[in-house]
Amino acid sequence: RKTKMTFFATLNRVIVVFLLILSYKSYGDEQQESCSQRCGVHNITHPFRLKNSPKHCGDKRYILSCENNNQLILYYKPFGKYYVQSINYNNFTIRLLDFNHSSYSVPPHPLGSYNFTSGNFITSPYQVYGDRFKSMVEPILYVNCPNRVQYSSDIYFPAPTCINISDSYPQHGNSSIKFGYQKSLSRLGLEDGCRIEFMYLTSWDLQDGNNSNISCTDIRRMMLYGFELSWSNSLCKDGWFSYLDDNSQRRCRHNGNLLQTTQPFSILFYLVS
Ligand SMILES: *[C@@H]1O[C@H](CO)[C@@H](O)[C@H](O)[C@H]1NC(C)=O
Ligand SMILES: *[C@@H]1O[C@H](CO)[C@@H](O)[C@H](O)[C@H]1NC(C)=O
Ligand SMILES: *[C@@H]1O[C@H](CO)[C@@H](O)[C@H](O)[C@H]1NC(C)=O
Ligand SMILES: *[C@@H]1O[C@H](CO)[C@@H](O)[C@H](O)[C@H]1NC(C)=O
Ligand SMILES: *[C@@H]1O[C@H](CO)[C@@H](O)[C@H](O)[C@H]1NC(C)=O
Ligand SMILES: *[C@@H]1O[C@H](CO)[C@@H](O)[C@H](O)[C@H]1NC(C)=O
Numbered sequence: 001r002k003t004k005m006t007f008f009a010t011l012n013r014v015i016v017v018f019l020l021i022l023s024y025k026s027y028g029d030e031q032q033e034s035c036s037q038r039c040g041v042h043n044i045t046h047p048f049r050l051k052n053s054p055k056h057c058g059d060k061r062y063i064l065s066c067e068n069n070n071q072l073i074l075y076y077k078p079f080g081k082y083y084v085q086s087i088n089y090n091n092f093t094i095r096l097l098d099f100n101h102s103s104y105s106v107p108p109h110p111l112g113s114y115n116f117t118s119g120n121f122i123t124s125p126y127q128v129y130g131d132r133f134k135s136m137v138e139p140i141l142y143v144n145c146p147n148r149v150q151y152s153s154d155i156y157f158p159a160p161t162c163i164n165i166s167d168s169y170p171q172h173g174n175s176s177i178k179f180g181y182q183k184s185l186s187r188l189g190l191e192d193g194c195r196i197e198f199m200y201l202t203s204w205d206l207q208d209g210n211n212s213n214i215s216c217t218d219i220r221r222m223m224l225y226g227f228e229l230s231w232s233n234s235l236c237k238d239g240w241f242s243y244l245d246d247n248s249q250r251r252c253r254h255n256g257n258l259l260q261t262t263q264p265f266s267i268l269f270y271l272v273s
């Protein structure tokens with residue numbers, strides 16, 4: 001009987017030591033200095049990684065590239081090449097700008113929310129929707145109308161005097177730039193015969209579009225600000241998505257299953273200490 005007790009006592013100790021090693025190792029990996037890297041002004045840390053980061057660092061879904069002149073670049077498969085303007089670790093967002101965008105011309109490729117919402121988008125690494133499915137982007141439209149559009153409370157700007165539109169888009173005195181602000185196209189005041197020639201996205205906050213007193217400089221600033229995407233799905237396994245429940249607890253969901261995103265390491269750590 002005594003030997004049995006000793007056996008279990010020893011076994012217990014072995015398990016505790018094993019758990020300690022396990023949790024120390026996992027915890028250590030996450031915190032390892034070598035996993036945090038800099039690229040220009042950007043701090044790159046979990047879940048982001050550079051192509052040449054050590055294998056155990058970051059998350060394979062969030063690979064960035066640090067290129068000449070310390071430019072941080074995201075190659076996002078469906079769309080191409082983007083400058084990373086900022087990574088915000090406080091609210092799980094990343095702000096991007098088209099690689100070929102310059103202050104006096106429209107970006108070469110049109111972009112709308114629809115580019116991010118096809119297929120199984122809800123579990124994709126980057127989302128145009130933030131928490132509670134609030135859109136983080138607003139459309140910028142380049143519009144041609146048969147009549148000169150009235151300068152209304154809606155934001156409108158005569159395009160050709162403001163930015164250089166590429167030759168591939170028609171331009172004349174009735175071209176304008178409009179900002180969406182979650183309005184449907186009819187509520188944007190586009191009359192019959194108006195054509196949307198080009199669409200782009202911004203996350204610039206213009207006070208609900210209630211400010212008609214903006215300049216060309218403002219327009220350029222809005223376009224060059226870029227757009228934000230959420231990477232909160234990094235908190236969940238691949239194929240799952242992150243959301244806030246009614247109590248503002250972050251959870252992961254997959255096929256109707258709910259799971260709290262508690263780190264397994266912290267549970268272990270708690271048990272052991
Ligand atoms: C990057 O990290 C360093 C040290 O962790 C910190 O001092 C610095 O403010 C950070 N910079 C940015 C842009 O977050
Ligand atoms: C967004 O989708 C449209 C329509 O499918 C496509 O023409 C455009 O090139 C896409 N934008 C980018 C940046 O890939
Ligand atoms: C996220 O944080 C950045 C920097 O603090 C801020 O500029 C941005 O507006 C925030 N985005 C959202 C969606 O809260
Ligand atoms: C975008 O920029 C790259 C690199 O400067 C260039 O090779 C490419 O032709 C540009 N694409 C467009 C559509 O302007
Ligand atoms: C611009 O609008 C005016 C009326 O406001 C119209 O007479 C003119 O034909 C329009 N120009 C073009 C190129 O559509
Ligand atoms: C358009 O581009 C030309 C040549 O690059 C430049 O001289 C002109 O000032 C630009 N116009 C605007 C409105 O930025």
Ligand SMILES: *[C@@H]1O[C@H](CO)[C@@H](O)[C@H](O)[C@H]1NC(C)=O
Nearest residue numbers: 153206207208209210211212
């Ligand atoms: C827009 O501005 C006007 C005048 O400044 C104000 O009365 C109105 O409440 C504003 N609307 C919104 C939605 O902020």
Ligand SMILES: *[C@@H]1O[C@H](CO)[C@@H](O)[C@H](O)[C@H]1NC(C)=O
Nearest residue numbers: 210211212213214215217218
């Ligand atoms: C519009 O902007 C101009 C220049 O910034 C300023 O002088 C003017 O007071 C503004 N008007 C309103 C109504 O805000």
